[in-house]
Amino acid sequence: MDTVFIELDRVEKVFDVRRRTGFLKRERRQVRAVDSLSFTVPRGEMVGYIGPNGAGKSTTIKMLTGILTPSGGRLRVAGIDPTRERTRLARRIGVVFGQRTTLWWDLPLIDSYKLMHRMYRIPDARYRENLDRCVELLELADLLEVPVRQLSLGQRMRGDIAAALLHDPEVLYLDEPTIGLDVISKAKVREFLRELNTERGTTVLLTTHDLQDIEQLCSRVMVIDHGRLMYDGPLAGLHEVGESERTLVVDLERELPPIDVAPARVVKVEGPRQWLAFPAHESAAALVARIAAEYPLVDLSVREPDIEAVIAKMYAGASGAAQRVVP
Numbered sequence: 001m002d003t004v005f006i007e008l009d010r011v012e013k014v015f016d017v018r019r020r021t022g023f024l025k026r027e028r029r030q031v032r033a034v035d036s037l038s039f040t041v042p043r044g045e046m047v048g049y050i051g052p053n054g055a056g057k058s059t060t061i062k063m064l065t066g067i068l069t070p071s072g073g074r075l076r077v078a079g080i081d082p083t084r085e086r087t088r089l090a091r092r093i094g095v096v097f098g099q100r101t102t103l104w105w106d107l108p109l110i111d112s113y114k115l116m117h118r119m120y121r122i123p124d125a126r127y128r129e130n131l132d133r134c135v136e137l138l139e140l141a142d143l144l145e146v147p148v149r150q151l152s153l154g155q156r157m158r159g160d161i162a163a164a165l166l167h168d169p170e171v172l173y174l175d176e177p178t179i180g181l182d183v184i185s186k187a188k189v190r191e192f193l194r195e196l197n198t199e200r201g202t203t204v205l206l207t208t209h210d211l212q213d214i215e216q217l218c219s220r221v222m223v224i225d226h227g228r229l230m231y232d233g234p235l236a237g238l239h240e241v242g243e244s245e246r247t248l249v250v251d252l253e254r255e256l257p258p259i260d261v262a263p264a265r266v267v268k269v270e271g272p273r274q275w276l277a278f279p280a281h282e283s284a285a286a287l288v289a290r291i292a293a294e295y296p297l298v299d300l301s302v303r304e305p306d307i308e309a310v311i312a313k314m315y316a317g318a319s320g321a322a323q324r325v326v327p
């Protein structure tokens with residue numbers, strides 16, 4: 001697990017953008033899509049890679065596949081420089097872009113796979129074995145003869161994931177693999193990815209706007225914004241850096257004025273029930289003890305912060321370098 005598989009050292013990507021600003025007038029501007037980005041991913045890890053729109057996620061993945069060349073820094077995948085040896089690397093990586101398909105639109109699904117078999121020069125036995133496995137686990141048997149354009153989004157996505165895995169890649173880059181899928185299809189895709197990771201040890205870098213993907217699949221999450229790494233650690237750790245709050249719901253014997261115990265503050269009162277927000281890192285037990293000592297307490301419960309709210313808050317305040325938290 002501890003061999004470094006993906007390695008970025010102060011990687012930069014700057015785009016030159018020309019914009020028409022008037023008749024014969026053009027403005028040149030530089031967009032720093034990825035800004036001094038450093039991280040490593042060990043072989044066999046499944047990592048979530050998240051950030052708001054335009055944060056630089058796709059640009060990172062494109063550099064990792066060799067489609068884009070970094071403007072600066074050092075980048076290696078399996079010891080290979082993707083820009084210099086894109087073809088050699090292609091045999092070892094799989095890519096799924098949720099919003100685009102790599103399948104041939106008018107052909108039955110199986111024909112796309114046959115074409116890939118030849119394109120990647122996959123040995124016959126290996127191709128058969130991988131295809132059988134994907135067909136079984138992704139439930140593709142009834143879909144193989146169906147032209148891709150007739151597949152539903154969820155079916156096509158499963159078809160695309162299989163296509164990315166026929167050549168046994170060591171790493172899989174997934175860009176929004178569950179976008180637009182219904183609950184059942186999402187569950188199938190997640191289960192498949194989990195199995196792929198545990199059974200085959202495939203390294204997975206997962207970009208998604210669906211935090212449940214991350215919660216269910218990744219023990220580690222990287223948050224990127226304005227091309228910079230804002231957080232790298234377990235999902236649970238985001239609570240602390242996101243300055244999130246937990247809520248204590250207190251039932252008193254009778255209606256009373258708002259409870260006064262710092263640092264908690266009352267955010268809602270409904271008859272004898274009061275809601276108190278307090279910093280997530282504070283001990284709930286200490287707070288409860290103080291309330292019990294001073295107020296006629298009947299019942300209480302603690303509500304954990306919603307991770308979506310934590311991340312939204314983090315994105316909102318993520319413009320300054322001062323808030324970068326990379327343990």
Ligand SMILES: Nc1ncnc2c1ncn2[C@@H]1O[C@H](COP(=O)(O)OP(=O)(O)OP(=O)(O)O)[C@@H](O)[C@H]1O
Pocket residue numbers: 015016017031032033051052053054055056057058059060
């Ligand atoms: N080919 C390009 N030319 C110019 N600017 C680009 C190019 N590709 C990306 N950008 C810019 O770089 C920044 C990062 O874009 P990128 O697509 O990597 O973000 P993202 O995190 O993948 O966003 P999303 O979640 O919307 O897909 C954006 O400001 C984008 O406009």
